[in-house]
Amino acid sequence: MNYDVTVIGGGPAGLAAAIAANKENASVLLVEREARLGGILKQCIHDGFGLVTFGEKLTGPEYCERYIDELLQTDVSVKLLTFVTRIEKNADGFAIHFVNREGAAHVQTRAIVLATGCRERTAKQVFIHGTRPSGVFTAGTAQYYVNLMGELPVKRCVILGSGDIGLIMARRLTMEGAEVIGVYEAKPEPSGLPRNLYQCLDDFGIPLHLSHTVTRVFGDERLTAVEIAQVDKNMRPIANTEKIIECDGLILSVGLIPENELAESIDVAIDRRTKGPICDQKYMTMEKGVFCAGNALHVNDLVDYVTLSAVEAGRNSAYLTNKPRALVHVVAEEGILYTVPSVLDVNEPVSDVTLYFRASRELRNAMLTLRVDGRAVFQKKYSVLRPPEMERLKLNFAQYGITTDSEVSLSLKEVE
Amino acid sequence: MKELVCIVCPNGCKIIIDDNGDILNAKCNRGIVFATEEATSPKRTVCSTVATTFSDFPVLPVRSSAEINKIDIPACMNALNNVLLDRRVGRGEIIIKDVLGSGVDIISTSSMQYTYCDVETPDDGSKDNA
Known part of the structure; x- marks a missing residue:
C-alpha cells in the first residue's frame, strides 16, 4: 500500500496530525501499537484538559475521544495493535515495516509524522x-x-x-x-x-x-x-x-523523556536539551519528509499544545515538496532552556511562527529579547517565569529580513 | 489573610483574600468567583471510575457533571464504589442521577464502544480473561 502520510502513534498528537493531513486531501495511515486509540489520555481520567482548544475543562478520555470521533468520520486508515519495527529510507520516501496479528508487512509513504509520545523515567x-x-x-x-x-x-x-x-x-x-x-x-x-x-x-x-x-x-x-x-x-x-x-x-x-527510538534509527538529529528531534517551523525534522509533534518532540505541560503542534505537523506533512531548505538556528542564550522550533527554514514562510520556550531557571521581571545579528528586534516582559511552565509566543520573523547568514538568538534577563 | 491557588485554569494564580475579604491577584473574573466560593464553601469536580462486569473494560471513567461540595467527596466516592455497571454506555451518559441529593449527576467520560475498536469483544460480560 502507498500513503502520502503515515502517522506513528494514536495519542492526542497522532490523532490531530492524521485528521489535519486528511483535511488537506492526503491519503493517511495511522499506526497505533495499543488496542485502543487515545494514548496516555485514556488513563488521565482527571479534568483540566482542553481549556485552550475547546474552552472547556475536559477529562483525558473526553478530550481524546472528541478527536477519535472525528477521525472515525474520515477515510484515514487505522491500524491498531500494530508495532512499527523499522523505517527504511528509499527513493520514494520511506518504507514502514510493522508487525501485527496478521504478521509482518510494510507500507510505502512519502512523509512520516512521529507522534510517539514520551516515556517516564524509571527507578x-x-x-x-x-x-x-x-x-x-x-x-x-x-x-x-x-x-x-x-x-x-x-x-x-x-x-x-x-x-x-x-x-x-x-x-x-x-x-x-x-x-x-x-x-x-x-x-x-x-x-x-x-x-x-x-x-x-x-x-x-x-x-x-x-x-x-x-x-x-x-x-x-x-x-x-x-x-x-x-x-x-x-x-x-x-x-x-x-x-x-x-x-x-x-x-x-x-520526569518524562521523548520517545525517539524510531527517529534515531533513521538518523534524525536529536536536540540535547529537549531530547526530541530538532525541527523547523513546519515541524519537519532535519530529515526531509519526517515530521514530529507532541511529546515526542518535547515534553509539553498542556495537551492543548500537543494538539496545536500536531495540527501543524499533520497539515505540513501533506505538502511535502522537493524544495531545498535554508536553515537558520534560533540560538537559546542566557535564561532560555530551549525553544521549539529551534530552526527556521527561511525558504518557507516565517511570518506566523509559534515559538514555544522554557526559562532555564525561575525568573522575575524578566525581559525576553529576540536578537537578529546582535540587534534587539523584539522584546517582551514577563512578571514570572518558571522552567516547568512552557511559554508560547507568536512571532512574525518575516519583518526582520532573516537570511541564512543571520544570527538569531533569544535570551531572558531579569530587569528592575 | 488567606492564600489559595486558583484551579480554574493552568495559570494557577496565587490569590490572596485579605482581612477585609478583598480578593487580590486574580487575573480574571473566574478566579474571583473561585476565590469567593473557596472561602465559603469549596467545591470540586470529582473524577473517578466505576466497576463494570466487562473483562475488556473493567472500570469506566466518570466525573461529576458539575462541582460538588468538597466535604462530600468521601461520600461521593462511597457511592461510586457501590456501582457495578452491566451495560455498555456511551460518553456523557448518566451513571448516578442526583448523587447524594446534590443536584449533580455522575456521568461517563468514556465511550465503551471504543474498546478494542477493530476487535470483536464479548457483549455479555460473562466471559473471563482466563
Whole structure:
C-alpha cells in the first residue's frame, strides 16, 4: 500500500496530525501499537484538559475521544495493535515495516509524522540503592493499574518527585483508599503546576517535602520500607538526616523523556536539551519528509499544545515538496532552556511562527529579547517565569529580513 | 489573610483574600468567583471510575457533571464504589442521577464502544480473561 502520510502513534498528537493531513486531501495511515486509540489520555481520567482548544475543562478520555470521533468520520486508515519495527529510507520516501496479528508487512509513504509520545523515567534512571522488591511503580504505571484495570497497587506509599502525574496520583490513590505518606522532591522547588499542588496535595493534607529524596529501598518479595534523606544544593544526600518509612509502595514521578527510538534509527538529529528531534517551523525534522509533534518532540505541560503542534505537523506533512531548505538556528542564550522550533527554514514562510520556550531557571521581571545579528528586534516582559511552565509566543520573523547568514538568538534577563 | 491557588485554569494564580475579604491577584473574573466560593464553601469536580462486569473494560471513567461540595467527596466516592455497571454506555451518559441529593449527576467520560475498536469483544460480560 502507498500513503502520502503515515502517522506513528494514536495519542492526542497522532490523532490531530492524521485528521489535519486528511483535511488537506492526503491519503493517511495511522499506526497505533495499543488496542485502543487515545494514548496516555485514556488513563488521565482527571479534568483540566482542553481549556485552550475547546474552552472547556475536559477529562483525558473526553478530550481524546472528541478527536477519535472525528477521525472515525474520515477515510484515514487505522491500524491498531500494530508495532512499527523499522523505517527504511528509499527513493520514494520511506518504507514502514510493522508487525501485527496478521504478521509482518510494510507500507510505502512519502512523509512520516512521529507522534510517539514520551516515556517516564524509571527507578533504574534515578539510582536508588537496595533490593529489587515489587511495589516500585512509575506514576503512569500506578495510574494504569488504578484507572484502566481498577486495581489498587499500593496500600501505604511514598511518592518520589513532584511532577504533575505524581501529584495527580497522590490524590487519586488517596481517594481510592490508599495512604499517601508524603511527596518527596529532591529539588528545592516543586516541578508540578501550582494548581495541582493545591488541589491534589493541600486538599487531602498530603505533605510535600522539598530537598528530600529516597536513598534506599527495603524488602525481598515486596517493598517494606524506604529510606528518605535530606539533600544539599547539589542534590547529594546529607549524612545523618536519613529516616526509614514503612510502606508497600514507592511511586516515581521523576520526569518524562521523548520517545525517539524510531527517529534515531533513521538518523534524525536529536536536540540535547529537549531530547526530541530538532525541527523547523513546519515541524519537519532535519530529515526531509519526517515530521514530529507532541511529546515526542518535547515534553509539553498542556495537551492543548500537543494538539496545536500536531495540527501543524499533520497539515505540513501533506505538502511535502522537493524544495531545498535554508536553515537558520534560533540560538537559546542566557535564561532560555530551549525553544521549539529551534530552526527556521527561511525558504518557507516565517511570518506566523509559534515559538514555544522554557526559562532555564525561575525568573522575575524578566525581559525576553529576540536578537537578529546582535540587534534587539523584539522584546517582551514577563512578571514570572518558571522552567516547568512552557511559554508560547507568536512571532512574525518575516519583518526582520532573516537570511541564512543571520544570527538569531533569544535570551531572558531579569530587569528592575 | 488567606492564600489559595486558583484551579480554574493552568495559570494557577496565587490569590490572596485579605482581612477585609478583598480578593487580590486574580487575573480574571473566574478566579474571583473561585476565590469567593473557596472561602465559603469549596467545591470540586470529582473524577473517578466505576466497576463494570466487562473483562475488556473493567472500570469506566466518570466525573461529576458539575462541582460538588468538597466535604462530600468521601461520600461521593462511597457511592461510586457501590456501582457495578452491566451495560455498555456511551460518553456523557448518566451513571448516578442526583448523587447524594446534590443536584449533580455522575456521568461517563468514556465511550465503551471504543474498546478494542477493530476487535470483536464479548457483549455479555460473562466471559473471563482466563
